[in-house]
Amino acid sequence: MEKFKKQLEQELQEIEKQLEESERPQATELSNYDNHPADNASDLTDQLTEMVIDEHRSDHAEEIKHALQAMEDGTYGKCAICGEEIPIGRLEAKPEALTCVEHAEKMEDYLRPVEEDVLSPTPKSDDFIELEQFGNSDTPQDKSL
Numbered sequence: 554m555e556k557f558k559k560q561l562e563q564e565l566q567e568i569e570k571q572l573e574e575s576e577r578p579q580a581t582e583l584s585n586y587d588n589h590p591a592d593n594a595s596d597l598t599d600q601l602t603e604m605v606i607d608e609h610r611s612d613h614a615e616e617i618k619h620a621l622q623a624m625e626d627g628t629y630g631k632c633a634i635c636g637e638e639i640p641i642g643r644l645e646a647k648p649e650a651l652t653c654v655e656h657a658e659k660m661e662d663y664l665r666p667v668e669e670d671v672l673s674p675t676p677k678s679d680d681f682i683e684l685e686q687f688g689n690s691d692t693p694q695d696k697s698l
């Protein structure tokens with residue numbers, strides 16, 4: 554466990570350093586915002602991208618802090634959802650793991666990074682609501698009558 558603790562503390566330090574240096578965005582994989590509704594506001598998109606990366610890092614930092622806290626509390630190594638022991642192999646691969654493999658998805662839902670919401674195909678965004686309102690105020694029936 555000491556090994557994991559050192560590993561996590563080191564990783565947390567690195568993330569916090571990156572958060573401080575985040576004026577320089579290096580957003581290659583997040584730059585595919587072609588379908589973003591606000592594509593006329595590229596400044597906004599840049600800011601958003603930077604925000605998303607920071608958010609992602611913060612999420613990871615949160616996860617690590619949770620794990621370090623769990624070490625303090627003596628609950629480290631147990632699944633936060635079902636309480637089962639987390640296999641040592643999983644902890645070696647992912648020392649910040651707070652759940653067993655079975656419940657990892659639930660925890661990832663909980664700590665889900667923002668860009669997945671932005672890129673999500675589920676029609677719950679503002680522009681969808683706008684489209685719906687537009688459709689209602691100018692329906693084909695009104696025109697044909």
Ligand SMILES: [Zn+2]
Nearest residue numbers: 632635653656
């Ligand atoms: Zn579990």
